[in-house]
Amino acid sequence: MRATLVCVATVMKPSRLSPAAAVCALLCIAGCGAGRSSSVRVVDLPQPLQSAGSTGFKVTVATAQSPAPAPVPATAVAPLKPLSGRVITIDPGHNGGNFTHPEEIGRLVNDGNGEKECDTTGTAAPDGYREADFNWSVAERLRALLLAAGARVVMTRHSNTGVGPCITERAAIGNRAHSNAAISIHADGGPVNGSGFAILIPGQIPSRANRSIIAPSRDLALALRTSLERDGLHTSTYDGVDGLAVRTDLGGLNLSRVPKVFVEVANMQNAADEAPMERPAYREGVARALLAGLERFLPQR
Ligand SMILES: [Zn+2]
Numbered sequence: 001m002r003a004t005l006v007c008v009a010t011v012m013k014p015s016r017l018s019p020a021a022a023v024c025a026l027l028c029i030a031g032c033g034a035g036r037s038s039s040v041r042v043v044d045l046p047q048p049l050q051s052a053g054s055t056g057f058k059v060t061v062a063t064a065q066s067p068a069p070a071p072v073p074a075t076a077v078a079p080l081k082p083l084s085g086r087v088i089t090i091d092p093g094h095n096g097g098n099f100t101h102p103e104e105i106g107r108l109v110n111d112g113n114g115e116k117e118c119d120t121t122g123t124a125a126p127d128g129y130r131e132a133d134f135n136w137s138v139a140e141r142l143r144a145l146l147l148a149a150g151a152r153v154v155m156t157r158h159s160n161t162g163v164g165p166c167i168t169e170r171a172a173i174g175n176r177a178h179s180n181a182a183i184s185i186h187a188d189g190g191p192v193n194g195s196g197f198a199i200l201i202p203g204q205i206p207s208r209a210n211r212s213i214i215a216p217s218r219d220l221a222l223a224l225r226t227s228l229e230r231d232g233l234h235t236s237t238y239d240g241v242d243g244l245a246v247r248t249d250l251g252g253l254n255l256s257r258v259p260k261v262f263v264e265v266a267n268m269q270n271a272a273d274e275a276p277m278e279r280p281a282y283r284e285g286v287a288r289a290l291l292a293g294l295e296r297f298l299p300q301r
Helices: 019-031 096-100 102-106 131-148 167-176 211-230 271-277 280-297
Strands: 002-011 037-044 055-064 087-092 108-110 115-117 152-155 181-188 198-202 244-247 260-267
Touching: 087 131, 087 167, 096 102, 096 131, 108 167, 131 152, 131 181, 131 280, 181 211, 181 280, 198 211, 211 244, 211 260, 211 280, 260 271, 271 280
Parallel strands: 087 152, 087 181, 181 260, 198 244
Antiparallel strands: 002 055, 037 055, 108 115, 198 260
């Protein structure tokens, strides 16, 4: 933008600026504001504008200003989502194809604190409803919720008909993604009269290789416990203490280098626990509770 102020002064001698013209020029400069680039130009007024016996001058002050920034449309700024910029790894426990590939999943691998099977089939309810199916359903629902919340989601398996991967790879996937949190979804095959959820958290293994994730994994578990309880679930009557169980025998935890927990959502051998697990609305509720826990653990930056 360019502003021009004009002052006109009349003096008797055209050879120099009169005090009135000089004052006029100074006032013009001041009026245009300090700190701006200004220039002053003094010119003779055209003859018709001059009165008899006098000479007129026109003082022009031109002020250059920086162009005003263009207004930013309100729609150009996307609202920050709760988990924008966060990376979450979801590990749906077991796999639907594990049942037909016992040799492949049965081979031993180093779990970070000994040897263990590459993977297992998981449990199943008395009516045949499989843990792998439950885990997959909750995981898919959680994945959709996390994406809507702005997170980047990494899955350790991409279908419920494959085999594995091994527990070593499940941990490695979360590590390679530099996940802010990793959550392994399971259901338990506990005693018939036991019920409730348990969150398995990493304990210190002899190599201390996982020491950096022990404290944040516990924080993650506490956040998830709060959300699951608010969803109406109760802590386990038979596993852990107040819903938390420290484990050093799970490769998925021993080998993780990012905060990670296993959630045993319920006991598939207990009728009261298991019946709702086969209802989609229940699994959706569990997924929403897990989302809420992750948002509590990873507050918006
Ligand atoms: Zn399991």
